[in-house]
Amino acid sequence: MQASRKPNPTVASKLPKKHIAAATAVAFCLVGAMSLLPSKNVQAKRNVIAVDLPLDRQPPRQAVNLTPEVATTQDDTESAAQPLNWQETTINSGDNLTTIFKRLGLNASDVYTVANARNEHKPLQRLRPGELIAICVNDEGKLAQVKYTRSSLEHYLYERNENGFEGRKVVLQPDLIPTHKTVVIKSSLSLDANKAGLSQSKTMELASIFGWDIDFALDIRKGDRFSVLYDEKFLNGEKVGSGDILAATFVNQGTTFSAVRFIEQDGSINYYTPDGKPMRKAFLRAPLDFTRISSNFNLRRKHPLYKRIKAHRGVDYAAPRGTPIYAAGDGRVIASSYSKANGNYVFIQHGGKYTTKYLHLTKRFVQKGSHVSQGKTIGTVGSTGYATGPHLHYEFLVNGVHRNPRTVKLPDARTIAKNQRHEFVAQTTPLLNQLSQHSGILIAQAKLQD
Ligand SMILES: [Zn+2]
Numbered sequence: 082m083q084a085s086r087k088p089n090p091t092v093a094s095k096l097p098k099k100h101i102a103a104a105t106a107v108a109f110c111l112v113g114a115m116s117l118l119p120s121k122n123v124q125a126k127r128n129v130i131a132v133d134l135p136l137d138r139q140p141p142r143q144a145v146n147l148t149p150e151v152a153t154t155q156d157d158t159e160s161a162a163q164p165l166n167w168q169e170t171t172i173n174s175g176d177n178l179t180t181i182f183k184r185l186g187l188n189a190s191d192v193y194t195v196a197n198a199r200n201e202h203k204p205l206q207r208l209r210p211g212e213l214i215a216i217c218v219n220d221e222g223k224l225a226q227v228k229y230t231r232s233s234l235e236h237y238l239y240e241r242n243e244n245g246f247e248g249r250k251v252v253l254q255p256d257l258i259p260t261h262k263t264v265v266i267k268s269s270l271s272l273d274a275n276k277a278g279l280s281q282s283k284t285m286e287l288a289s290i291f292g293w294d295i296d297f298a299l300d301i302r303k304g305d306r307f308s309v310l311y312d313e314k315f316l317n318g319e320k321v322g323s324g325d326i327l328a329a330t331f332v333n334q335g336t337t338f339s340a341v342r343f344i345e346q347d348g349s350i351n352y353y354t355p356d357g358k359p360m361r362k363a364f365l366r367a368p369l370d371f372t373r374i375s376s377n378f379n380l381r382r383k384h385p386l387y388k389r390i391k392a393h394r395g396v397d398y399a400a401p402r403g404t405p406i407y408a409a410g411d412g413r414v415i416a417s418s419y420s421k422a423n424g425n426y427v428f429i430q431h432g433g434k435y436t437t438k439y440l441h442l443t444k445r446f447v448q449k450g451s452h453v454s455q456g457k458t459i460g461t462v463g464s465t466g467y468a469t470g471p472h473l474h475y476e477f478l479v480n481g482v483h484r485n486p487r488t489v490k491l492p493d494a495r496t497i498a499k500n501q502r503h504e505f506v507a508q509t510t511p512l513l514n515q516l517s518q519h520s521g522i523l524i525a526q527a528k529l530q531d
Pocket residue numbers: 390393395396397473474475
């Protein structure tokens with residue numbers, strides 16, 4: 082894009098008039114694009130990056146928000162005087178480009194040209210509520226630019242040129258700052274994590290890392306604690322989200338579990354114990370969304386249903402009706418049906434040795450014969466069949482014999498491959514050191530045996 086605001090007259094005179102108009106419009110819009118960026122960036126409370134300056138002494142906004150070629154043409158002192166022609170709207174549910182453009186005072190032909198932009202027109206067909214669309218009109222009232230913002234780190238920019246509209250995706254690279262939190266559980270994992278400033282999704286990430294070892298629905302106790310080291314994302318000093326969990330340790334009923342991130346050769350991310358065993362195992366400890374279980378259930382040693390049912394061959398998870406139930410492991414559905422006693426039930430076969438059973442469901446989402454992967458939602462909690470209240474009755478069978486799913490010993494996963502061990506130690510040692518320092522919990526360092 083040639084976005085020079087003062088085109089060199091000798092060059093400009095050689096350009097077709099239409100082109101100049103487009104170039105000027107784009108230049109106007111640039112000013113607006115900058116102003117649409119978060120304005121609090123230099124006032125961020127995080128002292129890691131931001132410097133608090135009096136308003137009139139704030140440094141100019143960094144042009145790195147846009148592409149480098151734009152950055153070189155940006156001149157803040159001059160831009161302050163330019164009129165801003167941008168208009169922005171939030172996407173509502175049910176919106177499409179037509180309804181949005183209408184709201185912004187544009188017509189059907191504008192919709193047509195932008196929807197047929199030469200590149201990146203497809204994202205405009207998948208607008209999601211809460212995202213932003215901004216348009217820039219030139220001084221002749223003609224649409225010059227459209228900015229579709231998916232997140233503070235990702236947007237699409239559509240610009241008019243001689244051939245109509247041309248789109249491109251802009252992805253911004255945030256700074257990653259490691260952050261540490263230690264939480265002691267007093268009421269529930271979700272509540273206490275939230276109080277400590279961890280987002281719900283970060284808590285879920287943590288639970289999914291440890292979910293193969295710890296039953297977050299039934300085994301969490303008052304006094305359990307965890308420490309987590311994770312990246313926070315900053316853009317020009319403003320927090321824009323969080324990144325990966327780098328390392329974490331969880332003390333559950335006196336037993337300490339630790340996990341550390343490892344970036345595999347193919348770039349994928351997996352979590353391992355410090356001695357190189359994958360955290361991911363063949364079965365989840367609790368096959369349901371524990372965040373839906375209220376805190377009183379969480380912290381109770383045994384819930385009433387468990388005691389009452391005689392000759393009980395499984396575990397009962399009392400949970401609100403509709404709570405999602407997950408396949409505990411990869412497998413094949415061998416039954417998905419209804420009976421008077423079981424109500425709606427699903428049985429899954431995992432290889433030759435293991436079977437899991439899920440009873441009293443409200444809804445079933447899988448059919449007999451289908452393959453499911455671990456964590457897939459197979460149904461929801463209910464009270465169909467012989468059930469006194471909504472709960473999941475869960476059974477775990479090894480070679481046809483009922484076993485306690487919460488204590489059954491499963492085969493140990495294999496340690497990370499030999500040719501990866503050097504890299505593993507190099508990547509994970511600094512993360513585990515940082516976590517040990519912050520948490521005060523001594524975490525065994527990577528010691529891999531051949
Ligand atoms: Zn039961």
